[in-house]
Amino acid sequence: xxxxxxxxxxxxxxxxxxxxxxxxxxxxxxxxxxxxxxxxxxxxxxxxxxxxxxxxxxxxxxxxxxxxxxxxxxxxxxxxxxxxxxxxxxxxxxxxxxxxxxxxxxxxxxxxxxxxxxxxxxxxxxxxxxxxxxxxxxxxxxxxxxxxxxxxxxxxxxxxxxxxxxxxxxxxxxxxxxxxxxxxxxxxxxxxxxxxxxxxxxxxxxxxxxxxxxxxxxxxxxxxxxxxxxxxxxxxxxxxxxxxxxxxxxxxxxxxxxxxxxxxxxxxxxxxxxxx
Amino acid sequence: xxxxxxxxxxxxxxxxxxxxxxxxxxxxxxxxxxxxxxxxxxxxxxxxxxxxxxxxxxxxxxxxxxxxxxxxxxxxxxxxxxxxxxxxxxxxxxxxxxxxxxxxxxxxxxxxxxxxxxxxxxxxxxxxxxxxxxxxxxxxxxxxxxxxxxxxxxxxxxxxxxxxxxxxxxxxxxxxxxxxxxxxxxxxxxxxxxxxxxxxxxxxxxxxxxxxxxxxxxxxxxxxxxxxxxxxxxxxxxxxxxxxxxxxxxxxxxxxxxxxxxxxxxxxxxxx
Numbered sequence: 309x310x311x312x313x314x315x316x317x318x319x320x321x322x323x324x325x326x327x328x329x330x331x332x333x334x335x336x337x338x339x340x341x342x343x344x345x346x347x348x349x350x351x352x353x354x355x356x357x358x359x360x361x362x363x364x365x366x367x368x369x370x371x372x373x374x375x376x377x378x379x380x381x382x383x384x385x386x387x388x389x390x391x392x393x394x395x396x397x398x399x400x401x402x403x404x405x406x407x408x409x410x411x412x413x414x415x416x417x418x419x420x421x422x423x424x425x426x427x428x429x430x431x432x433x434x435x436x437x438x439x440x441x442x443x444x445x446x447x448x449x450x451x452x453x454x455x456x457x458x459x460x461x462x463x464x465x466x467x468x469x470x471x472x473x474x475x476x477x478x479x480x481x482x483x484x485x486x487x488x489x490x491x492x493x494x495x496x497x498x499x500x501x502x503x504x505x506x507x508x509x510x511x512x513x514x515x516x517x518x519x520x521x522x523x524x525x526x527x528x529x530x531x532x533x534x535x536x537x538x539x540x541x542x543x544x545x546x547x548x549x550x551x552x553x554x555x556x557x558x559x560x561x562x563x564x565x566x567x568x569x570x571x572x573x574x575x576x577x578x579x580x581x582x583x584x
Numbered sequence: 585x586x587x588x589x590x591x592x593x594x595x596x597x598x599x600x601x602x603x604x605x606x607x608x609x610x611x612x613x614x615x616x617x618x619x620x621x622x623x624x625x626x627x628x629x630x631x632x633x634x635x636x637x638x639x640x641x642x643x644x645x646x647x648x649x650x651x652x653x654x655x656x657x658x659x660x661x662x663x664x665x666x667x668x669x670x671x672x673x674x675x676x677x678x679x680x681x682x683x684x685x686x687x688x689x690x691x692x693x694x695x696x697x698x699x700x701x702x703x704x705x706x707x708x709x710x711x712x713x714x715x716x717x718x719x720x721x722x723x724x725x726x727x728x729x730x731x732x733x734x735x736x737x738x739x740x741x742x743x744x745x746x747x748x749x750x751x752x753x754x755x756x757x758x759x760x761x762x763x764x765x766x767x768x769x770x771x772x773x774x775x776x777x778x779x780x781x782x783x784x785x786x787x788x789x790x791x792x793x794x795x796x797x798x799x800x801x802x803x804x805x806x807x808x809x810x811x812x813x814x815x816x817x818x819x820x821x822x823x824x825x826x827x828x829x830x831x832x833x834x835x836x837x838x839x840x841x842x843x844x845x846x847x848x849x850x851x852x853x854x855x856x
Binding site: 377378379398399401403404405407409411413414415424425427428429459461 | 747749750752753754755756757758759763767768771849850851854
């Protein structure tokens with residue numbers, strides 16, 4: 309194994325923070341029926357970083373993601389996205405959100421699904437030709453040339469999720485928020501999608517906050533893995549992943565990779581046992 | 585990769601496609617012919633009086649003879665049904681579009697829509713005559729009252745059926761209310777809207793004809809039936825009934841055809 313190339317890892321200081329959680333608390337419901345989903349979460353994600361959130365179900369991983377996306381509001385503490393409120397970041401179209409379900413529009417072709425954000429956002433200074441070029445480029449990047457005029461139901465689950473990835477990238481958000489995007493795919497497809505996602509991340513300078521249930525996936529993709537405890541969700545441990553880039557199948561077979569998988573697994577075990 | 589291209593499938597086996605269509609069309613046609621034949625024979629055999637049950641051949645020949653007039657009368661009835669449906673449908677769809685985001689408003693109206701659907705609306709026909717006069721106005725109003733709650737209920741359910749993630753997706757794009765409505769809620773509502781419309785076109789035709797029984801011009805199917813029935817001109821009544829059936833069926837088929845075309849992406853239409 310060569311020395312890990314950590315050039316892609318953000319420096320601890322000096323880099324801009326893309327997403328900052330400070331003492332974040334989120335309660336669902338109110339009064340006696342309220343459940344505390346997450347409590348005192350402090351977490352900074354630097355620009356161009358790839359961070360995975362992992363933890364037992366009900367640990368509030370998705371809640372954190374949705375807070376950053378302004379799909380829900382925190383009950384306490386503060387969330388900043390690109391140094392703005394999540395709401396402002398949403399209005400500025402700073403992030404793209406990818407759900408576990410591809411969430412494509414069945415009545416639109418693949419092409420028109422990818423074009424949807426551009427239609428809605430009416431991005432100024434982007435000509436029709438430029439938009440078409442961009443859609444074409446992204447579809448070929450996610451390996452869907454030739455499927456432009458297909459409808460989503462004519463595609464496999466993996467292909468559908470790739471359409472949704474292209475759709476999230478088409479307006480060039482600086483941040484991608486991904487909520488178990490490959491959770492519903494079979495393992496072979498999932499492996500391929502992971503490597504593709506990683507390649508896309510390296511090519512596009514985006515910050516990715518990635519929620520997953522899979523330890524190997526988290527280790528393979530991330531610069532850091534955030535392990536969370538369950539009910540209420542707290543940050544148990546942040547594990548830096550010092551694997552070399554680019555992450556390929558070779559990396560997946562290295563000793564260091566297995567050590568890190570074990571480390572995350574043990575940390576997760578402690579989190580399940582009730583925290584530190 | 586599971587790419588099922590329906591156009592390829594259709595092209596690959598035209599013969600089987602054809603025999604499947606034939607299987608749908610031929611048996612009902614045979615049943616129809618047999619039933620008409622039996623009817624003719626029964627009238628002949630039992631020497632049933634003409635004013636009770638005329639022979640189908642007699643109805644058919646008068647239908648052909650009177651076709652021009654029947655079409656004119658049918659057009660008037662269809663006009664009443666169509667305008668009533670347009671008005672009632674407009675009100676129903678409009679109210680659904682306005683209220684679907686506000687639960688209490690939609691529920692508040694929904695109760696009355698349910699009540700109106702339970703009420704035999706045709707019993708209101710004499711009242712609408714008092715309010716809107718004996719001619720088309722009152723009949724259009726009755727059709728509207730009958731169809732508005734149907735389209736309100738169906739459209740409301742449809743507008744509310746939009747996928748939760750898809751709604752969040754639109755929110756993440758900071759899409760405006762109108763954008764979200766048009767790009768997301770309307771496509772989700774369409775299958776429900778068409779289901780409602782298919783019921784409403786049939787109801788509109790029925791209500792229009794029965795409203796015409798209550799008086800007004802004879803230059804429509806209901807008025808003609810009323811007049812001829814009073815004079816025990818049973819064959820004439822039957823020709824009007826046949827015309828009403830034909831118009832009702834073609835109306836339904838036109839709506840069903842539009843439904844199939846517009847919703848060809850929908851799971852219920854695209855087949856496998």
